[in-house]
Amino acid sequence: MINLTIVRTTVRALFGRSRFLLLLPLPVLVVGLAGLMRVFDVATTEWAIPILVGLGVSLVLPLLSLIVGASVLGSEIDDGTVVHLLTKPLPRREIVLSKLVAAAGVTVLVMAVTLGVAAWFTGEAALAGGLAVGAVLGGLVYSALFVALSLVSRRPVLIGLLYVLIWEGLLANLLPGAGVLSVQHYVLAVATGISDTDLLSVNLSMPVALVMSALVVVAATGLAINRLQVFRLTGETG
């Protein structure tokens, strides 16, 4: 089901890409800012929402997921190295799942640590745990979405950016009830549900968030597998 050779090669390729490496300062920024607030004794209620949610959950998490998710298969399709993978006797399901494991693995690891440590500066250990688990969930859902997007469109980063900024960043918070279709609300619902904190505000229950997350992951992964099964390679010179 999961091909470790693909996972290993994919992770290695990721760390060789400048686009990914350029993003790594962002998680550091989240942790650094939270640490500063702690050092200067700013009241937790003042900075928890803007830094943890506004920057961490709403921006850095989807952005990292997008760059990584769109890279693992999308970049290979762009530069043509995907041929090496496609001309192997591997079920397309195995390829997609392995790519997803690589993408989600990297994102989840980076973001769970980032959000966990940043939230730990609030002094609420439970919130740190909750946000770390939320990051795991969010990283997985976003990765599934963006891997699928990279197989549907040749411009996954552009479309992904629009989605992150306009839907997740704006509309999901403005439209009533839109939270049920927003990954960042799933993250916050799970973090709140686990930690029982009143620092974060969310109108979604944890069970709904979990069910919706599972649905999105399954649907997006299914779509990605299907797209790779009928993937057509077009020649440059005909």
Next chain:
Amino acid sequence: MTAETLKASATADAPARGGAPAATVELSHVSRWYGNVVAVNDVTMTLGPGVTGLLGPNGAGKTTLLHLMAGLLSPSRGTVTVAGASAWRRPELYRILGLVSEREAVPEYLTGWEFVLTSAKLHKLPDPTAAARRAVELVDMTAAEGRRIGTYSKGMRQRIRVAAALVHEPAVLLLDEPFNGMDPRQRLHMMEVLHRLGEQGRTVLFSSHILEEVAQLSGTVQVMVAGRLAASGDFRAIRRLMTHRPHVFTVHSSDDRRLAVALLAHEAVQGVELDPAGGLTVRTSDYGTFTRTLPAVAVAEGIRVTRVLPSDESLESVFSYLVAS
């Protein structure tokens, strides 16, 4: 079709000399278009064991044809089968098929050895290390295998890609412009490798737009022009079959003017021109007759012919003729 039956049908084909499994690639009335552009137009061909050249100018549809055979494209019309089973949407195909694509894409962060070994592992071969070792030796890349691919020359990249494509010893090997970027020595070596694979009974197809490559490597050729299969079979035979096409020779002799007059008397000769720099340009409608007539005329007239050159034997002239007809 399962992997087992595929393997069985692959080995059931003609027994190969070197013991390698043989497989046939068959295209039946295959067309492929992109929107309004027809890339491949009603092509029917059968490829058996041995080396075949796929010849054609750039944009003739060679890459599209190779991708159709490799199961990376679906035909818009017609059927493509490899070892008796459809090529499209069948990953098991790659147990018996290898492809070296035209785009030079290689993961540059890997060393040559890692790249070939990864390929062997993805094929789930029982002994990937031994298979990778064999493949790297075959393309003569052992000395450079520890270097990152990013540092390789064009020819070296091409060879390491060939190694990765045949690490599982496929019965069918498809190569898109494999000699691009190679120096003459590397070219010669690659030709030897392909020859050996063909002699082992593998079906080897390589595309090229350069006549000399095909002439040196394979007698059997499929000529593509503007998406169509313009000719197929032995290259020299194809060339000779085009009897309607005027052939042009450059002839140098001890007395060009007298030879010109004598040649004009013959029906096979359509025109003669005296070149200011010396020599004659002779146009003939019949290759065979002219090559017999010329010595006879020279002997009868007592003229010594010092040089006869077929001046239009380039691929471009063959192509332009095929396109025009």
